[in-house]
Amino acid sequence: MPTRPSDSTDPIRLDRRVADLLGCSRADAQQYVEGGWVSVDGDTVEEPQAVITTQRVEVAADARLEATEPATMLLNKPEGVAFESTPALVTPSTQAEGDVSGVRRLKRHFHRLTPLVPLDAEASGLVVLSQDGRVWRRLTEDYASIEQEFVVEVSGELAPYGMRRLAEGLSYQGRPLPPCKVSWQNEIRLRFAIKDVRPGQLRHMCREVGLDVVAIRRLRIGRISLSKMPVGEWRYHPVGEKF
Structure with a gap:
Protein backbone atom coordinates (compact mmCIF):
# COMPACT_ATOMS: atom_id res chain seq x y z
CA MET A 1 0.00 0.00 0.00
CA PRO A 2 1.08 3.65 -0.38
CA THR A 3 3.82 5.10 1.79
CA ARG A 4 5.11 8.65 1.92
CA PRO A 5 6.07 11.46 4.24
CA SER A 6 3.67 14.35 4.48
CA ASP A 7 4.18 17.45 2.39
CA SER A 8 2.80 19.55 5.25
CA THR A 9 4.29 20.35 8.64
CA ASP A 10 0.85 21.00 10.15
CA PRO A 11 -0.15 18.50 12.86
CA ILE A 12 -2.76 15.99 11.71
CA ARG A 13 -4.42 12.91 13.21
CA LEU A 14 -3.04 9.63 11.97
CA ASP A 15 -6.42 8.31 10.83
CA ARG A 16 -6.92 11.39 8.68
CA ARG A 17 -3.49 10.93 7.10
CA VAL A 18 -4.30 7.29 6.35
CA ALA A 19 -7.67 8.29 4.85
CA ASP A 20 -5.88 10.78 2.57
CA LEU A 21 -3.20 8.25 1.70
CA LEU A 22 -5.63 5.47 0.75
CA GLY A 23 -8.56 7.55 -0.43
CA CYS A 24 -10.81 5.80 2.08
CA SER A 25 -13.25 6.94 4.75
CA ARG A 26 -12.10 8.03 8.21
CA ALA A 27 -13.97 5.04 9.68
CA ASP A 28 -12.02 2.64 7.47
CA ALA A 29 -8.78 4.46 8.27
CA GLN A 30 -9.46 4.03 12.00
CA GLN A 31 -9.90 0.29 11.49
CA TYR A 32 -6.60 0.04 9.65
CA VAL A 33 -4.82 1.88 12.46
CA GLU A 34 -6.52 -0.02 15.31
CA GLY A 35 -5.81 -3.30 13.53
CA GLY A 36 -2.06 -2.68 13.73
CA TRP A 37 -1.61 -2.27 9.98
CA VAL A 38 -0.15 1.26 10.06
CA SER A 39 3.41 2.27 10.92
CA VAL A 40 4.87 5.73 11.51
CA ASP A 41 8.57 6.00 10.70
CA GLY A 42 8.74 2.21 10.91
CA ASP A 43 6.98 1.79 14.28
CA THR A 44 3.47 0.36 14.48
CA VAL A 45 0.97 2.84 15.93
CA GLU A 46 -2.50 1.61 16.93
CA GLU A 47 -4.03 4.92 18.10
CA PRO A 48 -6.06 6.67 15.35
CA GLN A 49 -5.89 9.92 17.32
CA ALA A 50 -2.08 10.00 17.33
CA VAL A 51 -0.84 13.34 16.00
CA ILE A 52 1.85 13.39 13.33
CA THR A 53 3.53 16.00 11.14
CA THR A 54 6.22 15.07 8.60
CA GLN A 55 6.71 11.41 9.59
CA ARG A 56 6.55 8.67 6.99
CA VAL A 57 3.27 6.73 7.21
CA GLU A 58 3.04 3.24 5.76
CA VAL A 59 0.09 0.84 5.52
CA ALA A 60 0.99 -2.84 5.36
CA ALA A 61 0.60 -4.45 1.97
CA ASP A 62 -1.58 -7.22 3.39
CA ALA A 63 -3.77 -4.88 5.47
CA ARG A 64 -7.38 -6.01 5.86
CA LEU A 65 -10.44 -4.11 6.96
CA GLU A 66 -11.71 -6.01 9.98
CA ALA A 67 -13.08 -5.06 13.36
CA THR A 68 -10.58 -5.18 16.22
CA GLU A 69 -11.93 -7.85 18.56
CA PRO A 70 -11.24 -7.87 22.32
CA ALA A 71 -8.60 -10.40 23.29
Missing part, protein backbone atom coordinates in the same frame (compact mmCIF):
# COMPACT_ATOMS: atom_id res chain seq x y z
CA THR A 72 -8.81 -13.49 25.48
CA MET A 73 -5.64 -15.26 26.64
CA LEU A 74 -5.05 -18.67 28.20
CA LEU A 75 -2.16 -18.66 30.70
CA ASN A 76 -0.31 -21.52 32.35
CA LYS A 77 0.01 -19.89 35.78
CA PRO A 78 3.04 -20.83 37.89
CA GLU A 79 2.71 -21.81 41.54
CA GLY A 80 3.02 -18.97 44.03
CA VAL A 81 1.46 -16.24 41.84
CA ALA A 82 -1.73 -14.64 43.15
CA PHE A 83 -4.66 -14.99 40.77
CA GLU A 84 -5.18 -11.21 40.79
CA SER A 85 -1.56 -10.68 39.68
CA THR A 86 -1.74 -12.87 36.57
CA PRO A 87 -2.24 -10.01 34.06
CA ALA A 88 1.37 -8.97 34.73
CA LEU A 89 2.53 -12.35 33.36
CA VAL A 90 0.89 -11.81 29.97
CA THR A 91 3.44 -9.91 27.88
CA PRO A 92 4.61 -10.18 24.25
CA SER A 93 7.75 -12.01 25.41
CA THR A 94 5.79 -14.77 27.19
CA GLN A 95 3.55 -15.76 24.28
CA ALA A 96 3.87 -19.49 23.61
CA GLU A 97 5.79 -20.41 20.47
CA GLY A 98 3.17 -23.05 19.79
CA ASP A 99 0.30 -20.56 19.61
CA VAL A 100 -1.62 -21.61 16.49
CA SER A 101 -4.70 -19.45 17.13
CA GLY A 102 -4.02 -17.23 14.12
CA VAL A 103 -4.79 -14.11 16.18
CA ARG A 104 -2.59 -11.13 15.28
CA ARG A 105 -0.87 -9.78 18.38
CA LEU A 106 -1.69 -6.12 19.06
CA LYS A 107 -0.42 -3.80 21.77
CA ARG A 108 -3.99 -3.09 22.84
CA HIS A 109 -4.45 -6.75 23.77
CA PHE A 110 -2.31 -6.31 26.88
CA HIS A 111 -4.47 -3.59 28.45
CA ARG A 112 -7.35 -4.11 30.89
CA LEU A 113 -7.16 -7.90 31.02
CA THR A 114 -9.47 -9.40 33.65
CA PRO A 115 -8.54 -12.79 35.14
CA LEU A 116 -11.53 -15.16 35.27
CA VAL A 117 -12.29 -18.47 37.04
CA PRO A 118 -10.25 -18.09 40.26
CA LEU A 119 -7.28 -20.33 41.02
CA ASP A 120 -5.49 -20.54 44.37
CA ALA A 121 -2.11 -18.79 44.54
CA GLU A 122 -0.32 -22.03 45.45
CA ALA A 123 -1.90 -23.86 42.50
CA SER A 124 -0.65 -23.85 38.92
CA GLY A 125 -2.31 -24.32 35.56
CA LEU A 126 -4.95 -22.84 33.32
CA VAL A 127 -6.12 -19.26 33.89
CA VAL A 128 -8.32 -17.26 31.51
CA LEU A 129 -7.71 -13.52 31.07
CA SER A 130 -10.03 -11.50 28.85
CA GLN A 131 -11.10 -8.10 27.59
CA ASP A 132 -14.26 -9.63 26.13
CA GLY A 133 -17.55 -9.02 27.94
CA ARG A 134 -19.05 -12.13 26.35
CA VAL A 135 -16.34 -14.31 27.87
CA TRP A 136 -16.66 -12.52 31.21
CA ARG A 137 -20.43 -13.21 31.33
CA ARG A 138 -20.03 -16.86 30.34
CA LEU A 139 -17.34 -17.64 32.92
CA THR A 140 -18.91 -15.56 35.68
CA GLU A 141 -22.65 -16.05 35.34
CA ASP A 142 -22.37 -19.74 34.38
CA TYR A 143 -19.46 -20.52 36.71
CA ALA A 144 -21.32 -23.08 38.80
CA SER A 145 -22.23 -25.19 35.75
CA ILE A 146 -18.78 -25.24 34.09
CA GLU A 147 -16.72 -28.34 34.81
CA GLN A 148 -13.06 -27.88 35.71
CA GLU A 149 -10.41 -30.57 35.73
CA PHE A 150 -7.55 -30.72 38.22
CA VAL A 151 -4.65 -33.02 39.00
CA VAL A 152 -3.85 -33.00 42.72
CA GLU A 153 -0.63 -34.50 44.03
CA VAL A 154 -1.10 -35.85 47.54
CA SER A 155 0.70 -37.60 50.38
CA GLY A 156 -0.63 -39.60 53.32
CA GLU A 157 -2.98 -42.55 53.57
CA LEU A 158 -6.49 -42.43 52.19
CA ALA A 159 -9.15 -43.00 54.86
CA PRO A 160 -11.68 -45.85 54.49
CA TYR A 161 -14.34 -45.01 51.88
CA GLY A 162 -12.26 -41.95 51.05
CA MET A 163 -12.88 -42.01 47.29
CA ARG A 164 -16.63 -42.30 47.81
CA ARG A 165 -16.58 -39.39 50.27
CA LEU A 166 -14.53 -37.25 47.85
CA ALA A 167 -17.04 -37.95 45.09
CA GLU A 168 -20.23 -37.23 46.98
CA GLY A 169 -19.96 -37.09 50.76
CA LEU A 170 -18.27 -33.87 51.92
CA SER A 171 -19.18 -30.32 52.94
CA TYR A 172 -17.21 -27.09 52.70
CA GLN A 173 -17.81 -23.78 54.45
CA GLY A 174 -21.12 -24.99 55.79
CA ARG A 175 -22.63 -26.33 52.56
CA PRO A 176 -22.82 -29.84 51.13
CA LEU A 177 -20.65 -30.21 48.05
CA PRO A 178 -22.23 -31.37 44.79
CA PRO A 179 -21.04 -34.71 43.42
CA CYS A 180 -17.83 -34.72 41.41
CA LYS A 181 -15.76 -37.27 39.49
CA VAL A 182 -12.50 -38.34 41.11
CA SER A 183 -10.03 -41.10 40.27
CA TRP A 184 -6.40 -42.04 40.83
CA GLN A 185 -4.15 -40.94 37.97
CA ASN A 186 -1.22 -42.78 39.56
CA GLU A 187 -0.03 -43.67 43.07
CA ILE A 188 0.30 -40.04 44.20
CA ARG A 189 -2.05 -38.05 41.96
CA LEU A 190 -5.81 -37.69 42.03
CA ARG A 191 -7.76 -36.39 39.05
CA PHE A 192 -10.86 -34.33 39.77
CA ALA A 193 -13.60 -33.26 37.33
CA ILE A 194 -15.57 -30.82 39.44
CA LYS A 195 -17.99 -27.90 39.19
CA ASP A 196 -18.42 -24.77 41.29
CA VAL A 197 -15.09 -25.28 43.06
CA ARG A 198 -14.22 -22.61 45.65
CA PRO A 199 -10.85 -21.28 46.85
CA GLY A 200 -9.26 -23.77 49.23
CA GLN A 201 -11.89 -26.43 48.54
CA LEU A 202 -9.67 -29.11 47.03
CA ARG A 203 -7.21 -28.93 49.92
CA HIS A 204 -10.08 -29.20 52.38
CA MET A 205 -11.58 -32.20 50.58
CA CYS A 206 -8.30 -34.07 50.58
CA ARG A 207 -7.63 -33.26 54.23
CA GLU A 208 -11.04 -34.64 55.18
CA VAL A 209 -10.05 -38.08 53.85
CA GLY A 210 -6.57 -38.18 55.38
CA LEU A 211 -4.52 -36.73 52.52
CA ASP A 212 -2.17 -33.75 52.42
CA VAL A 213 -1.98 -31.77 49.21
CA VAL A 214 1.49 -31.37 47.72
CA ALA A 215 0.51 -29.61 44.49
CA ILE A 216 -2.58 -28.63 42.49
CA ARG A 217 -2.70 -28.12 38.73
CA ARG A 218 -5.74 -27.08 36.71
CA LEU A 219 -5.87 -28.77 33.32
CA ARG A 220 -9.22 -27.72 31.88
CA ILE A 221 -12.05 -25.18 32.12
CA GLY A 222 -15.15 -26.38 30.29
CA ARG A 223 -14.04 -27.49 26.81
CA ILE A 224 -10.74 -25.61 26.90
CA SER A 225 -7.64 -27.49 28.04
CA LEU A 226 -4.16 -26.38 28.99
CA SER A 227 -2.54 -28.75 26.47
CA LYS A 228 1.27 -28.77 26.52
CA MET A 229 1.84 -25.04 27.01
CA PRO A 230 4.92 -24.35 29.18
CA VAL A 231 4.49 -22.86 32.65
CA GLY A 232 4.47 -19.06 32.58
CA GLU A 233 3.46 -18.82 28.91
CA TRP A 234 0.13 -17.93 27.28
CA ARG A 235 -1.72 -18.33 24.01
CA TYR A 236 -4.72 -16.63 22.42
CA HIS A 237 -8.19 -18.07 22.75
CA PRO A 238 -9.84 -17.44 19.34
CA VAL A 239 -12.97 -15.29 19.35
CA GLY A 240 -16.07 -17.45 19.14
CA GLU A 241 -14.47 -20.65 20.44
CA LYS A 242 -16.72 -21.81 23.27
CA PHE A 243 -15.76 -22.77 26.79
